[in-house]
Amino acid sequence: MLSIISTLASASTAANSTWSQLAIMERLLSNYDRTMRPGHTALDRGSEMISSTATVQDALSCIPPGHPDLVIIRPIVHHVHSIDQVGKTFKVQGTVTIYWDDWRLNYSALSCLDEVTLGSLRDTGGIWEPGVVTFESQQARYGGAHGALALLGEAVSIKRSGHVTWTRRFESTFGCPGMSYGQMPFDAQGCLITFGSFPYSAADVSVIFSEITKHAAAAISFSTGEWMVTVASVREVTVSDKSYARLCFKLERSSNNAEFSIIMSILFVCAAYAGFYVSPAAAPARIALAFLCFLMVLNNVTTLYARLPPLKSAQKGRVWISDFLFGCMIFNFVSLIQYAAVNYGITCRAAKKAALAAAKEAKEAQEEPPVNTSTVQIEVSPTDSHSQHRRLRPAWYKKWDPSVLADLDIVFRWLFPIAFIIFISIMFGTISIYPPGSTCDFEARPD
Template identity: 25%
Template sequence: MDKYSIFVYIFIFGYCRSREMFEQDRIRRDITAYLLNENRYDATIVPELDEDFPTNVTVQILIRNMHSINEVAMEYSVGIYLRMWWRDTRLDYREITNTTYLQKLELDTRQIDKVWQPNIYFDNEKQAFVHKVTTTNRLMHIYRDGTVVYSIRLSLTMSCTMSLHYYPFDAQTCPLVIQSFCYTTDNIRLQWHGTNPVKISKLQMPQYALLEDETETSSYDLEYEETGTFSTLEVELSLSRKIGYYVLQVFTPCIFLVVLSWVSFWVDPDAVPARVSLGVLCVLTMTTQSAVVHQSLPPVSYVKAIDVWMFVCLFFVFASLLEFACVNVILQKKVDSEEKKTFEASTKTQREKALEVDRISMYLFPSTFIVFAFIFFMVSGLA
């Protein structure tokens, strides 16, 4: 075959291929225009309105990111893809064309509003928006049998009632509730996707870990006395708090402060300014540390695990200061007895008694604190 014949063959093949693609595009445009013609299709009417059964809407959620989990406001923010499937027999185009290549119609974002939608909303949503960069992030495909696939990208701020009894060793369960705002169970039924109702991308959150294995879904009917019964879907997201930050920023500094307060037991009892200054400094620092920790928490009425920890640490620091007060009182009794020239017939002087109190404290305080810390972390960690 010469070069001229090859050129002619390529030209003919390209021409035929371009005509075929043009014909496919024309057929796709014609079918779409026919299906969405306002004279035959009303997007305000439920697909099975004339039938005795509701339209089944299958729902799937893809969680892309999760952030801003706020204990004070009792809320969390999440970015999702909401995907839905339903069948609208009015959009069945199998009898219109017998072309096998045209398995689905991909609608432009401006055409999506011409198709009926189940009017989904989130019951516990506080704030939400649809992403619009560079255009509104929505997708809709219509398959040959009238099955509609709809996907939309959303960012949501959801309310979540949190229990902080074991904070910061707590685990939270935050719900995400889906309903149709205007269609009762007479018109639509919501159901979770059979195999993957909730898909979670690999997330990296600074304070929490999202436990995919413990994510639970449920479906039920919710009845409102004034408006009727609505099909409802709910997913409970299980969040486990990471304690690395609190170990470094809360527990370790508190332990250091408590240990620092014990240094006074090794300081000579006569060095009053040194022991008083050390005790007062530890108490004030411990109080400041407690205030900083509680700034990021809501003023709940019950006792939290962190409250127990901070109180006991403050108690140990304050007890160290009180221990020196007792030692100083014992030393003061020695001075009074010397002035009165009344010595008791005892094997120990008052100074030796004071030093004995310090020696007992050297072992009593650390051992008691270690026992408390062991019990605290065992109980909180297993809760």
């Protein structure tokens, strides 16, 4: 019996609490203008004075200027993901809580409730809100939104003093157009998220971060894909008569994908270098080795360009890892051309040896004594086709013996690694001259 009475009492209390909230909001909004911000309190009181004063001029002289409303932002980031290097965007999931004071919602004389808690801003019946947006957002879903942009998760609470707390979940795609990949894979990108009032200027609404956000921002860290995401800093600025609270995300490349491509490209060049120790007679092995190494590095270059936006040929569009992989590809291509030169040198050397042997046989035949027979001796001189062929060659070719190319392997066994070590040293020593990643410009006007 007691449990039944307790249940009924609890239900009755809940009903009264709900009715009290509805009654409070109905009473508060009976003469409420949602188009007027709370900071116009003095102006509103001045309008009441007009009806009770003798002249309008006297009343207006008593109206002090309105003060800006203070709006406090507390964003909580749950996850940062889907960082798109081509589109220069990233996605953020979290909640954002907005605080402000509205003296018109003070119900201390109406009820003993500590606060009125409602499921959405629409449930309040239409109170003023500061119109806070994130300017870099390209596509967003919010708690309390309509249609395809709707997302579950919204709450509004109003304290007896008129202090309003509005919390919403959000999932937004933010643009970071300043991303620069010149020093990839050793780059870091700075991307801003700007909170500000869209309809109001800094003279009407001042937007700041909560103290919790300011102190806890440095502890925010996420690992997503190949990136490590941290909050570098937060700042409140006024730009072009607008008040902004800006959050700077720092995106640092932390995966081993790019480093693995660099290491593999170096190993492919080393494999191509090993071909200089393979006998030139093993033509299929040397050609296959050099050609496969070239194709593997070319594949790395193609994969890299697929992950980047279209790059300009100007210095601004240079990417370090692209130049490094391209250099490795050139070294592999040189090893392929080198074998063609060696093979040509071997062919020329063989032809030279054959020509010398033929000339020696002809000389020996001329030095043999003639045989006395009744048969008429006819002396036939050897054809000098080789001499005729040499006369058709240019002068520089006559002075240079192409058969020396057969010994090119010996030269490349020393020259190739020295040149490659110099190339690697130059590339790693010039990383700083490539365009750095983007930075957060807090004083820039958001688009």
